[in-house]
Amino acid sequence: MFPPADDSPSILVLLLPNATAFSFHLLLLFLAAAFLFFPGGIAWTHRSHIPGPSSLAAAVALSSTTAHRALAALSSSLAANRLMAFSLGFSRFIISSHPETAKEILNSSAFADRPVKESARELLFHRAMGFAPFGEYWRNLRRISSTHLFCPQRIEAFGDRRREIGEWMVEEVRVLMGKQGKVEMKEVLHFGALNNVMMSVFGKKIDFDKGEGIELEKMVREGYELLGILNWADHLPLFRWMDLQGVRRRSRILVGKVNVFVGKIIEEHKMRRRINGFGDFVDVLLDLGKEKISDSDMVAILWEMIFRGTDTVAILLEWILARMVLHPDIQANAQAEIDAYVGKSRVVSDADIPNLHYLQSIVKESLRMHPPGPLLSWARLAIHDVHVGNYFIPAGTTAMVNMWAITHDESIWSDPNEFKPERFLKNHVSIMGSDLRMAPFGSGRRVCPGKAMGLATVHLWLAQLLQSFKWFPSISGVDLSECLKMSLEMKNHLVCCAVHRDP
Incomplete structure (x- = not known):
């Protein structure tokens, strides 16, 4: 039987909150499902024609220590090599694993900016060349660095310093072999590369066994870790407010130390200029005056130079030497080439490199197999609506290129998983x-401005190390397992043996 009519309103009042609560929970469930499982993620729910994984699958892939491989596998499984869409929280992403769409993204004026992560902003990089928005300020920085740091004349002028640091590394390897019978190359290469930057940019050599050098090394490592973290505060407003991963707190502590360290060097240069004039990159920036570059901007610019020029060179050389240990025939061919063009009576120099075609091919093949930035390190940001291929990409979308996937695509490269420097000779x-x-x-527009200097450094140091030593595996062997942080590193760093070659 139905209840009396006068009871109906009271029952409706009792039922209404429950119905509202049920609807609210249902809505939350739907949003959670869309957030985690909808193809492309919640940021792409209205543009699902672009193939893509769920937010959960994308988050798992990007959190992996081999994110480049995980994303390549997702793109392949979804037949989305040309373009794949996904979301991280409320951030919209696309990723290309194909040369044609990669070219559209990287060469398009629509993708002229970079997304500024919280760590990058806190570490001042939004005022440096890597993350500064496209415009007059960025163009001015690019012009200054191209003219005064990365131009052919400056690269050539730094040749003697590069050679001296290479000779220091050769001696360091000899000493470590004498003491330990083996050598961990990452540490030797890292300190060499860091000193190369310090000499080129600051005109100053650092002793890493003493206070200042130890402090700089700690700052660099902390900075790399912070920039390499997948920080959920960049994609979820609640996390941004709470700073659950501590990225903001750690970044602010680090930037305080950076201000003191770099600020001290700037003050030293100001004092020196009064006596000797100017000579290095710090002096170039000082010469521009505060109306063009403020002191705070100068700290950001100089601090970024350390990051852009240090670990990329060291990591690439470690991968190359690992390959030399694993492929003694290739190592022997490179050494025979050095002996033929340089001989054994003098040390190899920059002037010899153009004649060492096989050595250059080894570097190219190592860059193909083990690109230091497999996801091209720092992504691009769509500053307005644009089409990539037939796909509409709205403003604010972050675009990535999986260069590792491209260089390991068997439809582009024959035997892509085989280390064959000869492919670049042909x-x-x-x-x-x-x-x-x-x-x-x-x-x-955002191509690495220091690419020519980086290659010159890698070519010379590799030639010096191969001219001086024969490289063999240690008892632990060589493990090519990868670990993607800010750059693609060896998961277990190379420990090997170096035997001095007879003169």
């Missing part, structure tokens, strides 16, 4: 950004 492939089959330094 076919010329530019690695400077014009050929997107292999662009380890990026392409377009």
Whole structure:
């Protein structure tokens, strides 16, 4: 039987909150499902024609220590090599694993900016060249660095310093072999690369066994870790407010130390200029005056130079030496080439490198197999609506290029998982950004400005190390397992044996 009519309103009042609560919970369940499981994620729910994984799958992939491989597998499984869409929280992403769409992204004026992560902003990099928004300030920084730091004349002028640091590394390897019978190369290469930057940019050599050097080393490592973290505060407003991962707190502590360290060097240069004039990159910035570059901007610019020029060189050389240990025939061919063009009576120099074609091919093949920035390190940001291929990409979308996936695509490269430097002797492939089959330094407006200097350094140091030693595996062997942080590192660093070659 139905209840009396006068009871109906009271029952409705009792039922209404429950119905509202049920609807609210249902809505939350739907949003959670869309957030985690909808193809492309919640940020792409209205543009689902672009193939893509769920937010959960994308988050798992990007959190992996081999994110480049995980994303490549997702793109392949979804037949989305040309373009794949996904979300992280409320952030919209696309990723290309194909040269054609990669070229569209990297060379498009629509993707002229970089997304500024919280760590990058807190570490001042939004005022440096890497993350500064496209515009007059960025163009001015690019012009200054191209003219005064990365131009051919400056690269050539730094040749003697590079050679001296290479000779220091050779001696360090000899000493460590004498003491331990083996050598962990990452530490030797890292300190060499860091001193190369300090000499080139600051005109100052650092002793890493003493206070200042130890402090700088700690700051660099902390900075790399902070920039490499997948920080959920960049994608979820609640996390941004709470700073659950502590990225903001750690970044602010680090930037205080950076201000003191770099500020001290700037003051030293100001004092020195009164006596000796100017000579290095710090002096160039000081010469521009505060109306063009403020002191705080100068700290950001100089601090970024340390990051952009240190670990990329060290990590690449470690991968190359690992390959030399694993492929003694290739190592022997490179040493025979050095002996033929340089001989054993003098130390190899920059002037010899153009004649060492096989050595250059080894570097290229290592960049193909083990690109230091497999996801091209720092992504791009769509500053307005744009089309990539047939797909509409709205403003605010973060675009990535999986260069590792491209350089390991068997439809582009024959035997992509085989280490074959000879492939570059037969076919010329530019690695400077014009050929997107292999662009380890990026392409377009945001191509790495120091690519020529980085290559000059790697070529020379590799030639010096191969001229001086024969490289053998240690008892632990060589493990090519990868670990993607800010750069693609060896998970277990190379420990090997170096035997001095007879003169």
